[in-house]
Amino acid sequence: MPELPEVETVRRGLELQVGRFPIGETIVCRSRAVAAPKGDPDGFTAALRGCELAGWRRRGKYLVAKLERDGAPAGELGVHLRMTGQFQWLQREERPPCPHTRVRFLSEKHELRFVDVRSFGELWFVPLGTPTEQVITGLTRLGPEPFSDAFNANYLRQRLKGSSRPIKNALLDQALVAGVGNIYADESLFMAGIRPHTPSGSVSAARLEKLRAALVKVLELSIGAGGTTFSDFRDLTGTNGNYGGQAWVYRRGGEPCRQCGTILRRDTLGGRSSHWCPSCQR
DNA sequence: CAGCTACCCTGGCCGC
């Protein structure tokens, strides 16, 4: 399940390995993968024909590529990997598409392939002149990036004041902070010593600052490791990250805490599994 | 309007 560090790892791969990519042909293998223009894979391929992918940015778990035609702006391409989406960077004809191939971008010598087992991933074409968030509407609901100045203890205190929902649920809310998913929510709560069930509004400013710092630290660690080993995440070369070896609690329910030996718990919160240490987290 | 739940999808795993 790609979260911010995994998406950032993919973004860097697209920048460094793929670089500028001239799209000749686009083949949509499953039309549901194209979120815009919705239900119109032919319109999607027609819009992209002759465009060049010219630089990628990340916002939360969204990736957005600049498109250029003959050196001039030609709109944007948005991508969300969701659960199992991945890009593969191949020589042309290197290997035939697997059954989970959703979209294929072909240049003269290479192929950038979007593969997605569970088919939750989506791609958007944003026409030139149309505001990006008008097409990729999820962008409008995103809170601040975890590394930004806007994401601080004061902000969290204000936003969570009076809220009864568990702090774990709040962390997963992309409107509160962008890019956090189940792995890093559980890991940061452990590092900050906060139980996932704690009502958001009752977490003190001091503990919110601990949580902010823990979240930034765990995200930075994982980006440095090239993403997590968990899940189906793969970078452009097909290798996965290296963060999983350091996981404190994620998916470790029933196992002993690496810090104190207490048996870790697993509870369902907000429809998601939460892993935590009843001794280290209060 | 905050905060739930169902849903989308498919491979993997568990129990019988």
Place this chain on the structure above:
DNA sequence: TGCGGCCAGGGTAGCT
């Protein structure tokens, strides 16, 4: 060996 049932989970629609 085979099959049913459940689980994983990001984001959104739609409900309370």
